[in-house]
Each structure stands twice: as C-alpha cells, then as structure tokens.
Amino acid sequence: MSEMSESRRRAQINDAMRADMDNAVLCWLATVDADGVPNVTPKEIFAAHGDDTILIADIASTNSVRNLSAHPKVCVSFVDVFRQKGFKVVGTARLVAPNDADFTQMCAPLRILTGGAFPIRHVIAVGVEKVSRIWAPSYSLFPERSEAELMDAAYRTYGVRPEPDVP
Ligand SMILES: Cc1cc2nc3c(=O)[nH]c(=O)nc-3n(C[C@H](O)[C@H](O)[C@H](O)COP(=O)(O)O)c2cc1C
Numbered sequence: 001m002s003e004m005s006e007s008r009r010r011a012q013i014n015d016a017m018r019a020d021m022d023n024a025v026l027c028w029l030a031t032v033d034a035d036g037v038p039n040v041t042p043k044e045i046f047a048a049h050g051d052d053t054i055l056i057a058d059i060a061s062t063n064s065v066r067n068l069s070a071h072p073k074v075c076v077s078f079v080d081v082f083r084q085k086g087f088k089v090v091g092t093a094r095l096v097a098p099n100d101a102d103f104t105q106m107c108a109p110l111r112i113l114t115g116g117a118f119p120i121r122h123v124i125a126v127g128v129e130k131v132s133r134i135w136a137p138s139y140s141l142f143p144e145r146s147e148a149e150l151m152d153a154a155y156r157t158y159g160v161r162p163e164p165d166v167p
Helices: 003-007 015-023 062-070 103-114 147-158
Strands: 027-032 038-043 046-049 053-058 073-080 085-096 122-135
Touching: 015 046, 015 073, 015 085, 027 053, 027 062, 038 062, 046 103, 053 085, 053 103, 062 085, 062 122, 073 122, 103 122
Parallel strands: none
Antiparallel strands: 027 038, 027 073, 046 053, 053 122, 073 085, 085 122
C-alpha cells in the first residue's frame, strides 16, 4: 500500500462548511455495524477542529461508538435548514477516550457548546476525506430565485421568523 493511501487523503474544511456547521442545528452521523447494517442518528454537539477534522460528542451514542470502533468509515451530514443547503462528509473516525492524551483539548470546543451541562464520554474525531455539497432541489428547479427568497419560503414552511439584527 502506498504512503498516500495508508495515510488517507484529507480534504479541507472551508469557510462555507464552517458557516453551515455553525447554522446547522444538528449533524447526522452514519455508521455501519459488523453485518453491514447502517445506523444514522442526530448529534447536536459537533464542531470543526482545525482544517480537516469534525469533532462530535459521544454523550449517549452507544451504537455509533460500537460501530465505528470496528468500522471507522463514517458519513456525517449537516444542513442549514433555512438556507437549505449543507454538506455531506465521508471520513474515518477516531474514538478519543478520557484517558487519551488529547481528550481534554479535543473536548474543549464541545464543552463550550454544552456549557458543561452534559458529560462527554468520548470525542468522535472524524478525519474529513471527501466532501459533497447538499443543495435543496429548489436551487436547481428555481434558479431565478435568490437565496433570500428561498430563506423566506423556508421561514414560512417552518412557521418561524428570523430574529431582527441586534445592533
Ligand atoms: C436533537 C438531538 C440532539 C442530540 N445530540 C446528541 C449529541 O450531540 N451527542 C450524542 O451522543 N447524542 C445526541 N443525541 C442522542 C442520540 O442521537 C441518541 O441517544 C441516539 O439514540 C444514539 O444513537 P446511537 O447509539 O445509534 O449513536 C441527540 C438526540 C437528539 C434528538
């Protein structure tokens, strides 16, 4: 096996990904078990780490942790439901346990998100290898509509209004 394939190619987290991660309420983590049975569950506590890693808090993710311990290839997706776009990321997960040297450092951005309210059992550190854009079909079906118009439609669909800008 070549050095390149052994070390696994990494893809970069760009500003568009960071923006959608900040605006997404949840990400969805997909794993697969030993029999090839897929598992996908929501995780609210997730954050970018550097240019090529997504951190996810294992607070109550027993099946995901068991699956990725045996099969570390995972898929993570997240969308900004109001802008109606997001990303799908395929990568390799590393389980970071409390007795690992980098646990405290890896936990720090996740603890900020929880405000310390939830105990984090492990950090699931996903090395980003492949990134695809997720677009709502409206973008291709109605290319004449602006993002602002699409957002207005989403606010109406979800029965919410954006907060007015606070000076
Ligand atoms: C809105 C929402 C947010 C959640 N966020 C997290 C999270 O950040 N981390 C976590 O471990 N579980 C989180 N959970 C709980 C898991 O999704 C849930 O315990 C799930 O059953 C775990 O499945 P798994 O064992 O297949 O990973 C969340 C659940 C919901 C509904």
